[in-house]
Amino acid sequence: MEILIKASQFILSLSLLIVLHELGHFIPAKLFKIKVEKFYLFFDYKFSIFKKKIGDTVYGIGWIPLGGYVKIAGMIDESMDTEQLAQPVQPWEFRSKPAWQRLIIMLGGVFVNFVLGIFIYIMLMYAYGEKFLPNDNVKDGVWVQDKLATDLGLQTGDKVLTVDGEKIKKFYGLSLEFINGNNYQIERNGEVLDKEIPTDFISQLMDRGKDAGPFILPRYPFVIAGISEGSPNLNSDLKSKDIVTTINGNAIKYFDEAQTELDKFKNQDITITVKRGNETKEIPVKVTSEGKLGVGIGQLSANDLEKLGYYDLARFEYSFAEAIPAGWNKSWKTLTDYVKQLKKIFNPSTGAYKGLGGFISIGSIFPAEWSAESFWNITAFLSIMLGFMNLLPIPALDGGHVVFTLWEMITGKKPGDKFLEYAQVVGFVLLIALLLFANGNDIFRLFK
Template identity: 45%
Template sequence: MSGVWVQVVQFLMALSLLIVLHEGGHFFFARLFKTRVEKFYLFFDFLFPFSNILPFSLLKKKIGDTVWGIGWFPLGGYVKIAGMVDESMDKEALAKPPEPWEFRSKKAWQRLLIMLGGIIVNVLLAILIYAMILFVWGEKRMPVSQMKGGIEIRDSLGYKIGLKDGDHILSVNDRQVYYYDDIIDELIYAKTITVQRNGKHEVITLPKDYISQMIDKRKAFFGVAYAPTIVEVTKGSSADKAGLKAKDYITVLDGVAIANNVIFDSIRLANKSKLVSLVYVREGKSYQTQIQLSDSGTLGIQRGGLSILDMEKLGMVKLDTHRYGFLECFPAGIRMAGEQLNKYIRQFRLILDFKTKAYKGLGGFASMANIFPQQWNWEAFWTITAFLSIVLAFMNLLPIPGLDGGYVLFTLIEMITGRKVNEKVLEVATTIGLVLLLGLMLYANGMDIFRIFKK
């Protein structure tokens, strides 16, 4: 299976799980308060948000009072709760007197819990997944002290804003960083970056349009610098004759310590056609050999990108690892879910600040699928799924009619004032909210299409 299809499969698995459990939260509280649920659907069985356009199911079966099904439009899913103004806009049913088993006949606090059910499940799911990730794999972080070669620029934007290969990042916005992921988390909000360069501290002031430029790239413009690592040796090449093998990494070339690929390239290009000394590491042990460089300075090796975990396996770095016991992992899961929610809220604020142009980073299905790795990795899959569950909970809590948060807002108004919001007002507000959601969906997925053709 190709890398792209691995991403697509992971995305569909995560999306389906989150939809079913979110709608299951609504279903649970509805049935708890003896409210009839007429439909429970994974994906929409109509062209959302137009319930009368292309109404058909891929699969459906009625069990009791509920029709369970799979729709054809994979935007989300829904439960149709009797006596509720929702995506179906069933005005005929709402024109009749309320029945005891309908949503509108229930007490305000019961309706509030029914509408919060999906959000509650999403939060609990994220906590559970994070807890199990910490229990099974633990928590691994790279201290900046382990970044011996500093950073390595991977896109011209890095040079444009003033960074250089080999820089050691000390602080972002005057906030000292202790771990590499602290740098990544703070980078999107950065106004200044303090680096250590050639033994001196330098403060880099970022341009005002920095965030929009970074979002345009949609990729990391720097990473952890590491010694050149071999993924393949060309048969019969100088490297092959010198005894080099895949997974070896080079630490010294022509007497110069090689902390990153940039230094390696500069040394090999300066010694074209020469016989030079080379030191490499294999399974934790160093070996020295002589190697003949070609007229163009090549050795006959193919280098590959490494993840932080790959670097740890090869012995390049030592990560700080914390293992969690079964009882210990649950409080840690709550803490981790809270941290991820805080990060997303900060990013959401940037999107609302039009000066930053962060709204250009919005994306649809393709963007969400693209955050999954192209090689199957269960830890990565569950980590991303937990984050998406947090995002789904937050977005659904927004007070927009048509989303859970819109219904929550109207119910809270009723609980405070003691008067129900008029159903005609609910219908109009829901229609407006659904149109806004449709516009946002078209914009986000349109941006994905635009980026594909822009490449």
């Protein structure tokens, strides 16, 4: 059921983005009186799931869910209709129109993607506002319990100040900042230290596995999730959700402090104090030879930590006028973060190519339960990502056509149809190779 919910959201989001992207090409083509022969969601090689001709245009749904397209008469595109191009130029064809009109048509899809992403983010800010854990509120520093964080040079209690000179605003955005960054600054025991992020940091992050969780966390209280089988405290009065506040009289605030105390009492009977709701209880327990209580550790959300008084979350509500700059800023941050990640992917030494994913990876980012806020957040991100990817100067993408059109406008020389045809083939081969690599990565990770 979880897979079905994720897949349904993915298909809905993808379909929406494709249809609106293609509308960005379709509408200006119609305005400039160019014949649009096909408007398709997904590709229709050999046959269609659905099709209907209205006027000069066949509207349909293909069976290959790799995108969609509009077939504009007189344009070299993925249909590779060279027979039409061999005929005399007609006034209703793309190739007969001035370069500025062709440029607008080619940029139409990208324009829609960017505008859609910005619009969704604005509406999300207006409808939901923002709630996050400010990095400044993590006053006692981070909890380091992952080898990757240790290898980075982090220690429990460090306060991360900046990444690449930029002050960190949201604590739970730290992982992404480290992925995109090259250096960082911390405060440790009152001293400010500058440290480098290894070039292969992303590779190390990928090698941990998708279920490893965040490599850096805020400091948590010692919350008991349950008693393990074989624990010496199986019959004790400990209960799930108890919060350990003292160990043999020594106060602890965070879980990372507990191990230091328990190591002092290996193989001993001691008393711990727990907070249970509004009560405080002292409970006799046995410490194992490894300095453990034999209990599971509870996970806490940011909301839980706030309720317990550990951290204060920041909350912002926006009027519609205030949501516009807030949505714009989030769109710009999304785009710049994505560009930084793309640069890392094209640098083999970072190992970022290991994280490149296809349909499985994209589908997996949707939640297992329907959430309108999450769905539209992800759709806005994908819209901006799709807009940027289509701007890349690769033949077969909108950006490739834009480059050739700009060349024509600057030099006054239009590239020949044969050149454009060969460029389209090369671009298509590159895209297929990238698609195979990305989805191959997904399959490899599944088996791994």
